[in-house]
Amino acid sequence: MRFDNRLLDEIRARITLSDLVGRRVTWDRRKTQPGKGDYWACCPFHQEKSPSFHVDDRRNRYKCFGCGASGDHFRFLTETEGLSFPEAVERLAEQAGVALPAPDPQAARREKQRASLADVCEMAAQFFQAEFATSRGETARGYALKRGFTQETLREFRFGYAPDSRDSLKRYLTGKGVPEEMMVEAGLIIRPDDGRPTYDRFRGRLMIPIQDERGRVVAFGGRTLDPDGQPKYLNSPETPLFHKGVMLFNAHRAREPAFKSGQAVVVEGYLDAIALWQAGVKHVVATLGTAFTEDQVMRLWKFAAEPVVCFDGDVAGVAAAHRAIDRILPVLRSGYSFQFSFLPDGMDPDDLIRERGLAGFEAEIERAQPLFDAVWEREISLARLDTPERKAALEKRFDDLIETIRDQRVRRRYQLDIKLKLSNLFFELSRQRRGDRNKDGFASYTGAAPARVDAPDTPLFGTERLVCGLCVRYPQLLDRHLERIASLWFSDDLHRRFRDALCRIADDRDGAPVTELAASADEPLQQLLAEMIADRSAGLQERKGGAFSALIQRFPLLRNHPPEDFVEAVFLHFLDVLELRTLENELEMEMASSENELDEDAWNRIRAVTQDLSRRREECVREEAELAERAKKIKATPMSVPEPVSVAVGAG
Structure with a gap:
């Protein structure tokens, strides 16, 4: 309307x-x-x-x-x-208290038709529920109780039973005055193409009503009770009320709990969803056994910004999760993503709840991987990287995947993150090749701890290392301020070369493959990259014997997970500090060149640099005071770890 x-x-x-x-x-x-x-x-x-x-x-x-x-x-x-x-x-x-206009006649007819079909589905649900309570439904009741469902859950989800008869439901609905054509349109009976009489779609099955977001019954899912019966699960067909690629099972119950908790859990089947709901996971929905669709992805983002996909831990479940990844990537947008929980092999959510309880399930959800990590591990697990051609093939697979992301900002983040991780991976592989080789004759990535890169005694070493580390930890800062970073003066040669390598990775115009970049870097440079990637992968947690460059040691406020705008403000302050040093060098050079002869042009240049330097120093002092004040407020928030406030300006 x-x-x-x-x-x-x-x-x-x-x-x-x-x-x-x-x-x-x-x-x-x-x-x-x-x-x-x-x-x-x-x-x-x-x-x-x-x-x-x-x-x-x-x-x-x-x-x-x-x-x-x-x-x-x-x-x-x-x-x-x-x-x-x-x-x-x-x-x-x-x-x-505003009256809505009456819908146009055609829309009114369509709505009346849908309402009528919903009425028919409601009648069918009542029939299945009544059958569930009779002696004919004993097998269905036994199966439900064996699965551990309580009477309260059976009533809430309106469990039912479809008799193992050709036309039990058809006869019931006919007695209620429902035309046969409406039964067909609602997906409840089947009309054979050869002219034979219509018959019930669901026979001898445990029945679960599927409700829309208004709570109306619009379709059904039926599980066979015959050990040899096929298909194991049978859903209603597409109807004017029911669209598999759009709907989510249990959405009308999960919407409010998902908003309150800020989390949504997505499982494959409705029985898994019911088991989790009964255990206390009220923000759970199921995909009705269909492949993830773009419509379902968009709908899930109305429940939570990062829903957790929790499919079965068997081969089929992992394959379904990987298919979901390919559906999600194109529609990713800033602030919205997914996480993936791969359950222990052979277990589904229902098994996990029964074996380990709610706490065990929640522990698995806490370990869920971000979408980026799931993509990375999927591609790496399938790759052999023992030749340059195979490395290039892996890089191309990532390029092709990332190219499907429509949101330019998200696509750029993925490009930078993947390039950084590939650079480190290829370095690790080359280092392993110089050592032991595995039984297949090629090196495999183990994530071994990189050698420590010691700190030389150079001016502003700590600030330079922080700028490098933040570029790796937050690649969007590198991308957003690329030209400014590329023109910085670094006192340390390793930092200078590291900065140049990062800028080459971030600069699309360069076009150099990651394999080439990794091969061109010498040992100290690659060790520094490996060290910083390791810090990044550690999730800002301190590592035993942590490397000197660890961000968490130099920028301890990161433990409090400050907002990104604060991190960027600190980063820009560090750039200001380094640019101050550039101005100081420029002034020293001007003063040195004018020792013998000071003409008017030289004096004007010295005066301009001096004034600019004075102004920039005042700005840096003001910035540092403001950042320190913001840092105090961030540390004063709940769940923070008490420790000295510092933004580590110029730390050595």
Whole structure:
């Protein structure tokens, strides 16, 4: 249904945006000014500790300056509750007391048809439930109880039984006055092509109703109770109500818990989802056994920014997860991704819950891999890298995968991260080839700890090492400030060469393959890269006998996971400090060259550099004071680790 802009404006005028949003957030008292319609809070769309989410009642808009989320009343409901736009309009119109226009006759007929089909599906669900309770449903009840489902769960999910009869459901619905054509359209009976009589689609199966996001029964899933029966699981076909590639099982129950917890868990089958729901994982949905689709990915992002895909731990489950990766990559966007939990071999979520309980399942979810790591491990596990051609083939596979990502910013992040990791991988392989070789005659990647790169005594060594480390840890900083980084003066030759290598990796115009870059780097340079990649892979955790370059030692505030804008502000401050040194060198050279003869041009140059240097020094002092103040606030937030506040400016 299309809605007139005047209608939408009237709804917005009657409902204050801050009142609507205020049901989901707690306003920050220090920054909020209700009299001006100016409200601030921590963002409901991503995890943050300082309020960057702004609501402007005068403009009826919200915006998060951290993750970029923005919109109005209707967008807020669609993003936080997973409603469609028409559903959001209907909800707010009812709250505002605004009458909605009658739909056009054609749309009204379609809606009436869908409602009628939903009524038919509801009748079928009641029939299956009644059969489940009779003596005919004893086998189905026994199977459900064997799976550990409680009576409360059986009632909540409306377990049923389809009798092992050709037309039991058909006769029941006919007695209710349902036309045979509607039964076919609802996917409940099958009409053979050869003219034979219609018959029930589901026979001799445990039945689970599939409900849409409004809680209406729109389809069914049936599990065979015959040990030799095929297919094991049978879902309703596509109907005007049911679209497998769009729907998620249990979505109407999981939506609110997912928002509150900030997490959603995705499993393969509805029985796994029911088992997890019963165990206390209320934010669980299932894909109904279909391959991941783009529509399902987009819908899942309305539940959580990074849902966890938890498929079975067998070969088929891992293959399904890998297929999901290929579906997800093209639609990735800033702030939204997936994580992957690969369960112990041969186990499904239901097995894990029964064997290890809720705590065991949650422990597996905590170990879930980011999508990037899942992509990396999938490709590396299949690769033989004993020849230059095979290394180049791996690099091309990554290039082809990353090229499918439509979001330019996300694609760029993946390109940089993959190039850095490939550089380190190829160096590790070359180093291993110089040592032991495995039984197949080629080196395999073991992630061995790199040799430590000692610190020479050069000016601003610590700041230079921090800039290098942050470029590896946060490649977006390298990409965003590439030209400025490339022109920095480094006092240490190794840092200088390392910076040049990073810039070559980040500069698309260079076009050099990673294999060539890795081969051209000498041992100290490659060791430094390996060391920094190891720090990055360690997830900012201190390693025993940690290398001198470890970011966590030089920039301890990273333990508190500060917001990215703070990290970038510190990074830019470090660049300012290094550029100060460049100005100082320039002034020293001017002074030295003018010792014998000081003409007017030389004097003007000295005066200009001196003034610029003085101004930049004052700016650096002010920046450092502001950053130190922000650091104190970050460290004062809950869950922080008490330790001295320092941004490590110029640390040695």
